[in-house]
Amino acid sequence: MTRLSICIATFKRANYIAETLESIVPQLSDEVELVVLDGASPDHTAEVVAGFAARSPHVRYIREPINSGIDADFDKVVRHARGTHCWLFSDDDVIVPGAIARVLTELAASDPDLLVVDAEVRDKDLRTLFEPRRFRFSGRRAYGAGDGDALLADLGDALSFIGCVIVRRSLWLERERERYYGTLFIHVGVLLQAPLEHAVALGEPLVRIRIGNAMWTARGFHIWMFLWPELIWSFADFSAAAKARVVPREPWRQPQKLLVWRAYGVYDRGEFEARLAALTTTGESRWMRAIARLPGRCAHVAVVALLTARGHARASSVYQLVEGSRFSSSISRVVAQFGGFGQGARDDG
Incomplete structure (x- = not known):
């Protein structure tokens, strides 16, 4: 059974995505797949991803004939996924060694609808560390359906970064999604449109965010x-x-x-x-x-x-x-x- 799908929607990031995939592919296993959906990139993204697909049977590459925008493409890549949970990941950041194992441990222990992980903030070369964490807390916090305000206050700012989000795939598919096309934050719309029965936040930096190269x-x-x-x-x-x-x-x-x-x-x-x-x-x-x-x-x-x-x-x-x-x-x-x-x-x- 595939427990976790790491889902990347990419466009014109051939110069960065290799480093992203290099941080992920060695951590893949029979429980974990990597799905890359390319929104018709005009650069050499296809060649870069093909090299990683040749290395691992757990990598799948899907190329779209046209670019539909970041929101629609993330929706599509979740639909292509096979895991019970989807880690919505960016195409230029990296995960730290051991991150996937840590996420799998939490998924097995608590089976949350939403798991949010902390992240470091670094320069565009990933050498200089600016912020060791984005959360205002460390450790583990859990939220129920009545804890929406606490969840939003604790995690709202962090949720602007899609790479911190691991969501139950069935929850994603049963909620409204097209309403949030064009917002650039479809994941936030899906997650916050209605209460979540069980969410968990891990105040452990499992991701390294690259800043200084934003397309936005x-x-x-x-x-x-x-x-x-x-x-x-x-x-x-x-x-x-x-x-x-x-x-x-x-x-x-x-x-x-x-x-x-x-x-x-x-x-x-x-x-x-x-x-x-x-x-x-x-x-x-x-x-x-x-x-x-x-x-x-x-x-x-x-x-x-x-x-x-x-x-x-x-x-x-x-x-x-x-x-x-x-x-x-x-x-x-x-x-x-x-x-x-x-x-x-x-x-x-």
Whole structure:
């Protein structure tokens, strides 16, 4: 019997997916399969995955004729899976040695509807460790149908990363899914649309998240200011206080957040007119327009300086801003280094 299917939906990640698969394939067994669904990648993803399929009979590769988007592709790969549980995994991160065995042990012991595992946050080369964990706790926590607020408060932020999620396949298939196509977080929609009878969180970092290579940066303002909060606040079975622990209902009303997105180069006058102008008061529109008009390189240097000054907890934010902004410059890099860029991080290489 296949107990666990590791399900990857991929698109144009040939330069990273080999490292992901290398971390998984040696841990496969008769109980565990790896299913890779390729959304019609135009690069050499097929050749990369074929090499791993030749090494292991537990690897299956499915290539779609067209790209249907990340949500639909994850839905498809779960439907192709054969395991009782599916580990929804990303195509550029890695699992740590022994992670699959640890997950199998928990599945055998508690048979949860949902298992969420902790993760480290590292740079795009996976050498520098920025955050040793994403959970605010260590150890094991269990949640029943009446513990929705506790689950959301503890795990809501972590659930934005799909690679931490192991879900019972039958639960996935019996819940609404197409409603969440286009949200970019179909797994959150499936998991939180109704109470979960039995969920478990393991405060053990079993995944290494790679940051600094996100494909979503250009759409970041729309995703994190609108799509993500709208999704979290759409769930009826959670209190406003629990939802607010994850994300404010309208984060775009916070000047500091707009300033950060201006520094990334994805909030500008066009975004203001397209997304905010019709939603704001006259007073709000003045400062929102002012931020949108700030010179990008100046905004970038200012935000980098402010974030580095906050020290350890912001090191990953500074790294992503320096690596991901179109306004990044030699000046902002010097400011980041002078202000403590990477402070609190360590190089494991």
